[in-house]
Amino acid sequence: MNFKKILFSFSFMVCCYLPAAFAQQSSAELKKQREKIDVEIAEITKILRAKTQEKILSQQEVNALSRQLDLRESKITTINAELRLINGNIQSNTKVVDGLKAELEKMRQDYEKMIMFAFRNKSGYNKLMFIFASKDFNQAFKRVKYLQQFSDARKIKGAEIDETKKQIELKIAQLERDKQTQNKLLQEQQQERSIIAKDRASHANELSQLRKEESSYKGQLTNKQQEKKRIDAMINAAIRREIEEVRRKAEEERRKAAEVEAKRTGKTVAEVEKTTPRKSDSEILRSTPEAARLSADFKSNRGRLPWPVAQGDIVRGFGFERVERSVGVDNTDVAIRTGNNAAVKAVFEGEVVQVIGSVVVIKHGEYFTSYANLKSLSVSRGQKVTRGQQVGTADTDPDAGYSVVNFGVFQGQTAMNPSSWLAK
Helix, strand or coil, X not given: CHHHHHHHHHHHHHHHHHXXXXXXXXXHHHHHHHHHHHHHHHHHHHHHHHHHHHCCCCXXXXXXXXHHHHHHHHHHHHHHHHHHHHHHHHHHXXXXXXXXXXXXXXXXXXXXXXXXXXXXXXXXXXXXXXXHCCCCHHHHHHHHHHHHHHHHHHHXXXXXXXXXXXXXXXXXXXXXXXXXXXXXXXXXXXXXXXXXXXXXXXXXXXXXXXXXXXXXXXXXXXXHHHHHHHHHHHHHHXXXXXXXXXXHHHHHHHHHHHHXXXXXXXXXXXXXXXXXXXXXXXXXXXXXXHHHHHHHHHXXXXXXXXXXXXXXEEEECXXXXXXXXXXXXXXXXXXXXXXXXXXXXXXXXXXXXXXXXXXXXXXXXXXXXXXXXXXXXXXXXXXXXXXXXXXXXXXXXXXXXXXXXXXXXXXXXXXXCHHHCECC
């Protein structure tokens, strides 16, 4: 009976511990997320201070303020999630303490009954009389065993009471720690709300000032758009020229084959050419065994291509992006933030088909990759490159204040989202 009691108490403790352990794990993940947000806020704050010292007002500064506000709101959301976990943990531990106290009270009552019984029968004479009053030997033996078990039960009950007291003390200590963490998070939350209120006022002032300079800013955006369009056009032109060159060679082969066939059949070259359909751009680009192999290999590596830089994160995505209320940009590549002078490497083997200015374009069968905003170049047109071979180094974006590489993926002349090709 006592063993069952101990087993029940142990099971009760395990069941209460598991949810708490899960909550602590989740809380640790949330804390890590909150620390990451703090790092991002610190980086943006550093940039904003530098901009303020330079007395420069730009859309990048306003965007940084907006990003900072969003991060602080995210931090508050994370804090709230942590508070929910801690509150749940407090409620769970409170229930555990209440249950243990109730169990302790019952143990004490049982123990008191044992003590009272032992007190009433404390003399050896009473115990002997209890044994000798047995009807037969078997009953006397059972009474002796009963007295032994009763003595052992008192010891076990006392140990159970001590263990339950320790459990209550541990749970109460955990509750105190949780409450301290809760108070600290509430203070941090209040501090973030105060900072957000100030930042919103600053953000409003910056937006007001920006609207006054909107005409000038739109001109700056237009210039930047034009530069982006120029680079995109340069990349598209390089791909188009490569396709045209491959098609020209294919057409020459097709013409020669038609002439041979015309001599053999007595038909005109034009008649023979009509029976030979023209190939699509994709068919042209993978018409040779090597090009077909490269195309197949490149395609099979979708979602597994290495990043063009060793360390980086995408700061501007693929597709349409609204930069300002009336200004938008259609991006055919992604912008990857990386370290200063970071090495930029080819993501797959292929042939360099364009090297001009800050742009490198590499052909991989019917696929192409582009690398723009390079400070220095390490390859030349017509050069064969291997996967991971350096093609240049990343240049700094003067507006952003950090190094950026623009990376694009194309199937023929069709731009594709590079994010879906790079390894996660």
